Amino acid sequence: MRKSISLFFLIMISTVVGLVGCGSGEESGSGDDSGDGESLKIIAAHNQTDPENPYQIGMKEFKKEAEASDANIEVEVHAGTLGTSESELVEKLKLGGADVVLVSPGFMSKTGIDEIDLFATPYIFDSYDHWEKVVDGEIGDQMAETINEKSNNDFKLLGYWTAGVRHYYGKKPLESIDDIDGMKYRTQTSGVVANYWEKTGAVPTSVAWGELYQGLQQGVVDAAENAYPYFVQQNHHKTDNGKFITETGHDYTTRFMLINGKKFDSYSEEQQQAVMEAADAAVKKEREVLYEQEEEYKQQAIDDGAKVNEIDRQPFIELAKPIQDQMAEESGVTDMLEKIRDMK
Template identity: 70%
Template sequence: MKKFFSISFVLLLALSGILAGCGSDEAGGEAGKKIKIVAAHNQTSPDNPYQTGLLEFKEVAESKSNGDIEVEVHAGTIGTEESELVEKLKLGAADVVLVSPGFMTQTGIKEIDLLAMPYLFDNYEHWEKTVDGEVGEEMAKLINEKSNNDFKLIGYWSAGVRHYYGKKPLEKMEDMKGLTFRTQTSGVVADYWKKVGAIPTSIAWGELYQALQQNVVDSSENSYPYFVQQNHHKTDNGKYITETAHDYTTRFLLVNGKKFDSYSKEQQDIIIEAAEASVKAEREAVYAQEDEYKEKAIDDGAKVNEIDREPFIKLAEPLQEKAAKDMGAEDLLEKIRNLK
């Protein structure tokens, strides 16, 4: 049974040192001054778990502040690409965004790509122990310090467990050889799928339905709530789903660190409380929707099969070790493995 671990430990430890001396009304903001927060994610479906999480963030922030904090939620309306959202956050055009480790590595914080490694996690419990514990705390500090306070992590969200879907089912790992596969085209993730034999291909999320439909790409990967809500399973190149379970995904809920430090201590505390509530709401939505949207895909005619994951896992392990060594994160990898 999926279980929630308290994120207070991570957030308080990661932020306590950062907030000290910069969160008082004298040093960092006027008490009672109204602020507006632009919060954004890249998904356009109103049923997406991201939307559930940010709406919970809005509800808690606005109610706890008695209206002194206004939150404006954007569902893909100021960017459907995570790179756009990261740039807007850095420039101050957005205040809270949701991004993946892969896009964060483009900012030069290479260690966080560790969390995107295929087959790093065994199950949701393993993932939660990782992000809600010591490893999550260390990642939060790395993001803040290496971004020079451009980014401050205030919560770990999930985007579900990712599976292959494409124009044919996978019966064995070798069936991926030569398939164009929509995934990251650089970094640890791309290296892994190249080793499998696939051809990593870059397609914008908003253009993927058409790309699958028009045979531009043979296959893709994502979790049920995300690709089923976009009807990818209704295309010829998306109707076969093989449950590879290669990634229990991590998403970073980030604020603009410099702007955060300008808020009053009371406002900072409310934002952290709203972030904690959003984490719980978003994860609950993901976990519930995975079963719901798997059934919907089957009802719509998609074909689902399981596969022996052991060859995939064995291929991943040495690549994890090499990548961790290259990014100076060997100790973090060991800590994650010890939590299994």
């Protein structure tokens, strides 16, 4: 009996000590630097692999600013390691495999948000000043709301990035719009971008970005289109089918920096504010670097032996207008299109 009583008291004392210990641990956690006792790890991803790419520099700025806050945030940046296909990144964002990604309108429109393809329509913008006025103003805010609502909060816009102004590069220079007729042209193979290039007579052809150097070298495609920092970093201009660059300037590109909206809503107010401030810093840094690199990599292409020529863009621009009108009407953004045109 005495042994049983002693054992009972030992169990009681151990239980009390355990409860006190748990209470002490909880108090210690509530005093964490994050304010909520919870650390936050963010997986941020893009599809470019070059360490000097503006995407990578912008994402590193996001990481630096987020981790410098008092919100107890860690950011892990993946440069092409979670996928070089933007459709993969969109899917990972939706399913939780990534928290922040960079994607283009063409891939986002495949999620059923047709309105955003307006920003990818050729010749919708005619300068960086025009582009910035649009995306940083009322229209950009309206598009951000559309993305969030139509994705059911799977996607929340953190900011508008750019991937430069896109030009033609191929096996021969373009002296007129007729010169592109019949060429196998690496570009999007569906949507408004593909519709436009089909109208020029080109044959839109799908080649993965990571395989494009080989595709140009082996003649899988006759030409492609992109901005100087992107195709020069990948040495596309050193291939026989990439060394003639014609400055068509058909797309002042828009890229969406997105976060999973449902996850964002679960963050503390302090963490949400830190993420938004870090995103703003990343937007500024990425644009600044991109604008500098455009001239830098154009000169590198020339130094490497690429041939650059200008072209009368007006026939290209005139061809784009009815395609812009049709796209806007089908997506219900005609008013937005007219506002963009009025801002030129």
